[in-house]
Amino acid sequence: MTPSLRGRLFVGLTAMVAVTCAAAGFFAFRYAFDEAIEMQDATLTQIAALAIDGRFETKMTPAAPGNGVDAENRLVIEELGRRSDNAAAGGLLLTLDDGLRDVARGRERWRVLIRTRADGSRVMVGQPTSVREEIATASAFHTVVPLLLLVPLMLLVTAILVRQSLRPMTSIAETLDTRRADDLEELALDGVPQELRPFIASINRLLRRIQVMVERQRRFMADAAHELRTPITALTLQAENLDQVVLSQESAERLDALKQGARRTSRLLEQLLTLARHDFDPAVPAAVVELDRCARNVVADLLPESAEKGIDLGFDEIQPCRIDAEPLMIEILIRNILDNALRHTPRGGKIDISVQCGRDGATLTVEDTGPGIPPEDLDRIFEPFFRGTRHQGEGSGLGLSIVKRIVDNLGGVVTVQNVASAGATGLRATVRMPAVIS
Known part of the structure; x- marks a missing residue:
């Protein structure tokens, strides 16, 4: 099945939005991550500047929360002593030059900043790299979240724009269909x-x-x-x-x-x-026609033929009803429906005609006791020259086609349906037209 133009546009724009947002999210994440790492390096620098002015125990000491440092960040300050002292006091750190670097301490990687005081003593401020990366990842993720939340909104806006852009085509298609x-x-x-x-x-x-x-x-x-x-x-x-x-x-x-x-x-x-x-x-001339009188005239003309065929032709209900139409066309309409019913109703059958008038318009109903129409023929019954898959008699296949054209021109609706009751079959033709309400 070939996808629709709307579907192609939506899929294409969705793919473009997704790829663009993914690329933007990736670069935004990396930028925010690097910025968070640099900010933590700056924090180490500031704490080291404060530590130079004070003295701490030689063991690793967490930075004081009062200095504005979160204890969960595992920031520590350690006195290393002087390089001239025994290296065991400071270990490997004592041999390192001042500055920022990554070192291994135990099973962890640390980011440390080493500074030397004026008296030659040295101090180290450090933080595990795992903690730093966790903080940087959380900060970068918070930066990307708004972009992720923006993607569904962009897809919704894309769908609306595609629909609105193609609305003229849809409108044209609806106009042609109606x-x-x-x-x-x-x-x-x-x-x-x-x-x-x-x-x-x-x-x-x-x-x-x-x-x-x-x-x-x-x-x-x-x-x-x-x-x-x-x-x-x-x-x-x-x-x-x-x-x-x-x-x-x-x-x-x-x-x-x-x-x-x-x-x-x-x-x-x-x-x-x-x-x-x-x-x-x-075009129908502006004339008021009595639908009930037209129906009586046509039935009177067809009574000899119905009597010859042994068919009971008569009115089930008839009400005074006036419509705006051409009299000859209305008689042709009624005659064609009744001709179709007489041709297919077997001897001993019955044809009932009903003429009703209400606020919703005039209704002409013709119901016979014939075999009906095969379901596969119902959609084609109004086509010119279509006589059905089991046609019989002298019909030309034009009668109901003419009925449909006349009714359409009057702004009405004609329907044909099979009926079944008490073991009997039949066909019901219903014509609804605008009525003249006096």
């Missing part, structure tokens, strides 16, 4: 960062090319459907005129197949013309 499939309007360049302008300009050029291609396709479909309408109508009339002629059984069967094919072709052409008309002029 658009209708037939909305090919160009993207606005207002407020778009300079770096994204070439990208948006390329998208707009692509949208213009797609719009030209779609317009050509729509015009071709409309022209082809219109040109084919007249010969298909004439063919249908001629086929119906042959009903007056006495034909053999085989010829009658062929004639029935011819009439069935002609009806199907005529129905397909009508759907294509409706789709083309809606595509070329999708």
